[in-house]
Amino acid sequence: MPTTISLVAWLLSSQSLLNGQRIVVVRCEGILISGNFYRNKLKYLDFLRKRIRTNPKRGPFHFRAPSKILWRTVRGMLPHKLYRGAQALDRLKVYEGIPPPYDKKKRFVLPSCLKVVKLKPKRKFAELSRLSHEVGWKYKEVIEALEAKRKVKSKMYWDKKTVTIETAKTGDCQCF
Numbered sequence: 001m002p003t004t005i006s007l008v009a010w011l012l013s014s015q016s017l018l019n020g021q022r023i024v025v026v027r028c029e030g031i032l033i034s035g036n037f038y039r040n041k042l043k044y045l046d047f048l049r050k051r052i053r054t055n056p057k058r059g060p061f062h063f064r065a066p067s068k069i070l071w072r073t074v075r076g077m078l079p080h081k082l083y084r085g086a087q088a089l090d091r092l093k094v095y096e097g098i099p100p101p102y103d104k105k106k107r108f109v110l111p112s113c114l115k116v117v118k119l120k121p122k123r124k125f126a127e128l129s130r131l132s133h134e135v136g137w138k139y140k141e142v143i144e145a146l147e148a149k150r151k152v153k154s155k156m157y158w159d160k161k162t163v164t165i166e167t168a169k170t171g172d173c174q175c176f
Contacts, residue, residue, distance in 0.1 A: 002032045005073055005128065007113040013077035017088035026098045026107065028066040029129035029143060032115055037126035044135055064137040066128040067094040096129075097143045103150055 008031060016023055033040050048062050063069055071094050079085035095102070111117065119125060133140040 002115040003113040005031045009073040022091045024093045026095050028070050029096050031128045032125045036124045040126040066132045097147050
């Protein structure tokens with residue numbers, strides 16, 4: 001489900017993380033940024049040029065991965081230099097794709113952040129995976145391949161589960 005990055009970050013920071021919830025965000029590559037792709041790319045390339053003149057190794061650090069871009073967006077909405085903000089940021093985990101411990105767990109969608117709800121129908125938007133890929137993220141194809149494998153396994157599990165539910169409804173199951 002496509003969601004917009006700023007609304008996701010705002011909901012995570014203000015509503016949940018500061019209240020003590022632990023949150024894991026998966027499939028960060030599918031998050032959207034409102035606005036034209038080219039405009040968003042120019043803004044990010046402008047951000048990449050910002051560095052310390054004397055020693056660029058000291059920062060600012062420009063993350064290319066979609067998960068790190070979301071993490072930094074959430075960090076910007078938290079008081080991360082205070083103790084409670086740092087603790088809140090430690091409670092957040094972000095991933096591209098759905099890694100193995102979380103592929104078997106129930107997932108939730110933030111309905112108030114969906115593109116259909118928040119963006120007008122003809123508005124332009126950019127997907128975070130494409131933006132990241134064009135500014136230097138090297139793992140887009142890897143994540144897409146892993147997600148394809150995960151979706152096949154998930155579909156097999158769902159088909160098996162629906163068959164067992166149907167047999168339980170009709171009473172054809174053999175209970176011992």
